[in-house]
Amino acid sequence: MSGDGPLADVLRERLARAEAALEALRRGEVDLVIGVDAPLVVRFRHLVEENERLAREWQATFDALNDAVWIMDADQRIVRCNKAAEHIVTQDATAVIGRPCWEILHGHSEISPDCPMRRLRHTLQRESREMCLSGRWYHVTLDPILDENKGLVGAVHVLHDITDHKTAHEERIRLQEQLQQAQKLESVGRLTGGVAHDFNNLLIIILGYGDMVLSKLHPQDPMRQWVKEILGAANRAAALTRQLLAFSRKQTLQPVVLNLNDVLRSLDKMLRRLIGEDIALEISLAKDLARVVVDPGQIEQVIMNLAVNARDAMPQGGTLLMETANVVLDDIYASTHPEVTPGHYVRLSVTDTGCGMSKEVLDRIFEPFFTTKERGRGTGLGLSTVYGIVKQSDGSIFVYSEPHRGTTFKIYLPATEAEAGPVTARAGQVYASDNGEHILVVEDDESLRTMMASLLSELGYKVTTAANAGEALLLVEEVGLNPDLIVTDVVMPNMSGKQLMDRLQRTRPHLKALYMSGYTDNAIVHYGILDPGTAFIQKPFTREAIGVKIREVLGKGFTEPFSGPSGTR
Incomplete structure (x- = not known):
């Protein structure tokens, strides 16, 4: 059949009209679409x-996908991508x-050797990794x-942002490490505190009899x-x-309201002598x-120990900077530092330009007896003492350091609006009895x-002893003993020294007391605070120290009862 017949001409004509109509549609000229072919073209x-x-x-x-998606061909050339992918690149x-x-x-100018697409070509299975x-x-x-035919013609490349998840995971790990470190230090503190307490009782006997000899x-x-x-x-x-007790937070503090600027000013000359001429001391006071409430x-x-630590980190000289500042620690800061309570604080920063510390050293920096110094150059108790004092003062301490980039210690102490109290004058050196006062020793x-009985007798006092609070009550309430002073241990079985004095002072409000302890358990272990006006002496003490303290109490009339939790701030 010839292609030049009438039918072929008709078909060619209709095809030409259809193509013209389609082209007109593409140009938006819909009105040109006419004739019998219009329904076909419109459907198209x-x-x-x-x-x-x-x-x-x-x-x-x-x-709309949050994940970034690239569709690639077999040669890893991008065929298509979404808005999230455009945003990333x-x-x-x-x-x-x-x-x-x-x-x-x-x-890169060429494919990376560890590109997952290399493996995918062989496995034809999903490949995954993390990437920054x-x-x-x-x-x-x-x-x-x-x-x-199961042949590879391309790949779908998806990036899911896990930054927040990864940050939260790392933060959880950091907080867990902080908790573990705090628990470890707490455990070591309990051990060292108990050992130090028992050791103190031995030392006081050695010192007491040694002084008498x-x-x-x-x-x-x-x-x-x-x-x-x-x-x-x-x-x-x-x-x-004493250093062990400081670390374990079991020494008894006698805090006062003070200004850290005044403390730094008073220590200026001593600090300069301590660190030597090769180290420049800069003090910046806010x-x-x-004011803060601390034991002066x-x-x-704390300041002296940090200065010594900085000095030893700068054997070739450098700069030691001490700064004070008022700061507010908010909820956000507290959420990443569990030991911190939001509020107003005074910050003491101590920065050196020394050798710095590795992460391994930082993790152990506050452990007692840990030191990086040569044998015989240090006990490893300096920074553990700092840690204990700050913690017992309701403060927090953080250290920031990198090798060869120096170290910064930041101490945060709660701010107070209380006014600074008067400074008590030091007692004189007269410590023997001049009137033969009667002392009841409860130990x-x-x-x-x-x-204690021998030592106080040597000092001219009349001495009666009691093995516990029950014996002391019997002597005073039943026998009628009327001592001028009761020297009592704070912690005793069944009834503490505080409970003993509470009972006696109900009917004898002017009865004077001197408390002594290697460390104070119960109330003092938890709070570490003695009310102003409470007479206390830390074990172990010398013959002279106890003598001076007794004269001070008898002469100035410290009659206020010992206070535990109810008297703490």
Whole structure:
């Protein structure tokens, strides 16, 4: 059949009209579509519009995904991407389509040796990994696109942002490490506190009898030097136990309201002598600094210990900066520092330009007896003492350091609006009795009780002893003993020294008391606070120290009862 017949001409004419009509439709000239072919062309137009609508809906859905998605061909060239993907690479789709993924995502000129697409070509299974781009972390998946013959024709590359999840996970780990560190220090503190308490009772006996022996020896007696050596060793041991008690937060503090600026000013000259001429000391004091409630002697020890630590970190010299500031620690800060309560604080910062510390050292920096110094150069108790004093003062301490970048300690102490109290004058050096006053010693340790009786008798006092609070009550209430002073241990079985004095002072309000303890259990262990006006002496003490304290109490009339939790701030 010839292609030039009448039918062929008709078909060619209709096809030409249809093509013209379609082209007119594409140009929007719908009015040109006429004749018998119009229904066919219109139906075709509807199909085109439906296809375009579906394509727009698909792209809108694609762009609505929070995850970044790239569709790649088998050569890893980007075929399509969504808005989230454009946002990550900060380029729109027209700029990335047709380019390889390693160039767009990583800025590389060739594929990376560890690219997951290499493995996917062999496994034809999902590949996944974590990846950091522009400071954010992503969980990356790569899924193969296969043809009907299971051949690889492309891949779907998805990036799911896990930055917040990863940050939260790391924060949980950090908080768990903080908790474990605090629990470890608490456990070590309980152990060292118990050992120090028992050791103190032994030291006070050594010091007491040693002082009495020394007082009996002739000034020219060669044995005096031997006894002095014994006393010197006992005093050094006592200093160690005080540091252990400070770390374990079981020493008794006698806090006052003060301004840290005043403390730093008073220590200026001493600090400069301590750190030496090769280290420059800079002190920056905040104006209108809030007051804090701390034990003045203990906060001075904190500052001195930190200065010594900084000095030892700068053997070739450097700069030591001490700063004070008023700060507010909010809920956000407290959420990442569980030991902190939101509120107003005074911050003491101590920064050196020394050798810095590794993370391994930082993790153990406050442990007692841990030191990086050579044998014989330190006890490892300096920073543990700082830690204990700050914690017992209701404060917090944090350390920031990196190797070769120096170290900063930041101490936060609760601010107070209370006014600074008067400074109590130091007692004189007269410590023997001049009137033969009567003292009742209440102590449950027999050896210590016997030594105390001998020591106080040597000082000219009349002494009666009781092994516990029950015996003391019997002597005073039943026998009628009327002592001028009761010297009592704070912690005793069945009834504490506080409970004893509470009962006696109900009917004898002017009865005077002097409390003593190696550390104070129950109320003082938990609070570590003595009310102003309460007379207290820390074990171990010397003959002179107890003598001076007794004269002070008898002469100034410390009659207020010992206070536990109800008297704490």
